[in-house]
Amino acid sequence: MRKFSAIAIATPILLILLNMASFPGISAQSQAIDTSSLVSTIPVAQSVDLGRSFRELGIEGSILIYDQNNKKFYEHNAARNSQAFFPASTFKIFNSLVALETGVIKDDVAVLTWDGIQRQIPAWNQDTNIRQAFKNSTVCFYQVLARKICHERMQKFINQVGYGNRQIGTPEQIDRFWLEGPLQITPRQQIEFMQRLYRQDLLFSQRTFDLVKDIMVFESTPNYVLRGKTGWATSVNPNIGWFVGFLEQNNNVYFFATNINLRNPDDAPARIEITRRSFKALGLL
Structure with missing residues (x-):
């Protein structure tokens, strides 16, 4: 099986520019970058086999990690990392930003009243606020927020941010x-x-950024803070599982996106386990 390692940055400037065009964080909306010292500032990362955890757990999928300070990419399954999927509940990050910015939900303690419809996850069957809804991945809560935001405003924010393929369908969707x-x-x-x-680097207020980043805290220890959101797309076969976010450790930030096939509910924990094992392979967590 092929081992995927950090993406090597070649020395010719033309190749560097071509590579940058396809890397996360480098877009038409990003600020211009001085390429005069690019070769010396973007070192080649050491080889790390991030495919090992997938093999050990018998999971098909991919992971991409970006080391901000050292400007290094690590990945497993490069082809899949460029393939588009439904964002599922990872979209709750974006939905939270827009809902708070527009005032659709006032703050992280404002409560939406449960509609009384019994759903399969008990934590969803109660009055809740955005902080609890994010943690419990309460789909119906975020559906109410999306309807309140409305199609026109949601499309506007999607376009401004350039999120995914920018397509949200009709008002009925x-x-x-x-x-x-x-x-x-x-x-x-x-x-x-x-x-x-x-x-x-998005068109949201400082207050909105602060609230959403705080809501995103998945785990906090004296040594690191892990922020992220899981997702589970059930409308496709196989189901698709996500875990995306960023790890703050050692005065550095590591951005990650884990994407796997979910054959059954027992595979769901692998989204987080693979991410943890990958960070540990990099000497983190």
Whole structure:
């Protein structure tokens, strides 16, 4: 089986520019970059076999990690990292930004009343706020937010950010376009979106950034802070699982996008386990 390692940056400037065009965080909306010292500032990363955890767990999928300080990419399954998928619940990050920015939800403690419809996940059957809904991945809560945002405003924000393929369908699809399409995003684009969120290079207020970043905290220890969101696209076969976000450790930031096939519910924990094992392979966590 082929081992995928960090993406090597070749010395010719033309090849560097071609590579940059396809990397997360480098887009038409990014600031211009001085290429005069590019070769010396982007070292080649050491080989790391990120495919090992996939093989050990018997999971098909991909992972992409970007080391911000050292400007190194690590990945497994490069082809899949450029393939588009429904974002599923990872879209809750974007949905939260827009809902808070527009005032559709006032803050992280404002509560939406449960509609009384019994759903299969008990945590969804209660009044809840955006912080709890993000943690519990409460689909119906975020569907209400999307309907309140409305199709026109949602499309405007999607276009401004350049999220995925920018397609959200018709007004009738406003509460499911991230679950069933037409919205799709690649793991590379997920990385780019996470970079821009971290840099606050998006058209949202400081208050909105601060709230969403805090809501995104998945795990916090004295040594690191892991922020992220899982996703599970059930409208396709096989189902697709996501875990995207960024790790802050050692005065550095590591952006990640993990994408796997979910054959059954027992595979769901692998989204997080593979991410953890990959970071440990890099000497982190």
